[in-house]
Amino acid sequence: MERDEMQREGMTGAPCVGIVMGSDSDMPVMAKAADILEELGVPYEMAIISAHREPDVFFEYAKSAEEKGFKVIIAGAGMAAHLPGMCAAIFPMPVIGIPMHTSSLGGRDSLYSIVQMPSGIPVATVAINGGANAGLLAAKILATSDPALLQRLKDYSAGLKEQVVAKDAKLKEQGYKAYLQNK
Numbered sequence: 001m002e003r004d005e006m007q008r009e010g011m012t013g014a015p016c017v018g019i020v021m022g023s024d025s026d027m028p029v030m031a032k033a034a035d036i037l038e039e040l041g042v043p044y045e046m047a048i049i050s051a052h053r054e055p056d057v058f059f060e061y062a063k064s065a066e067e068k069g070f071k072v073i074i075a076g077a078g079m080a081a082h083l084p085g086m087c088a089a090i091f092p093m094p095v096i097g098i099p100m101h102t103s104s105l106g107g108r109d110s111l112y113s114i115v116q117m118p119s120g121i122p123v124a125t126v127a128i129n130g131g132a133n134a135g136l137l138a139a140k141i142l143a144t145s146d147p148a149l150l151q152r153l154k155d156y157s158a159g160l161k162e163q164v165v166a167k168d169a170k171l172k173e174q175g176y177k178a179y180l181q182n183k
């Protein structure tokens, strides 16, 4: 959704999703969450905050997130990925964690660090590098109390179906060899 269209629809208010990442090296994955939220007209705020390298800044961010109007936080981190879990320890609403792929352990380090939360402090963990699904999940959480957003999500899903239907029609028409060549 374009910004002027969002303005017309009244969707440029205070950000209701916080997107936070441990390093700018996480940005390409986190950008996919932001892209989806923009497409669905959900206002967000993006930040780079390291829970390890600047714990005071992190603590202030997590403490003030509710007051700022965030309803969901999407937190991405890699390696010893404590950012999402620590957000969940402080922020009282849903936290979605994105484990980053890593060169040393293939992202299993990030995944296990994020998904293995102790009972009582959940983090909804998406796939390794699953930025787009994190954005969609945040939108779906918000859509439980926003019928217009729910309709946009339904339209998004219908678009996914149309893409697969079109691919199947192309396969039927061309056969798999031509399909592969024209892909």
Ligand code: RP5
Residues within 6 Å of the ligand: 021, 022, 023, 024, 025, 026, 050, 076, 077, 078, 079, 100
């Ligand atoms: C984590 O360490 C970040 O989330 C990032 O995925 C990883 C590496 O950070 P850099 O050394 O690239 O800044 O805190």
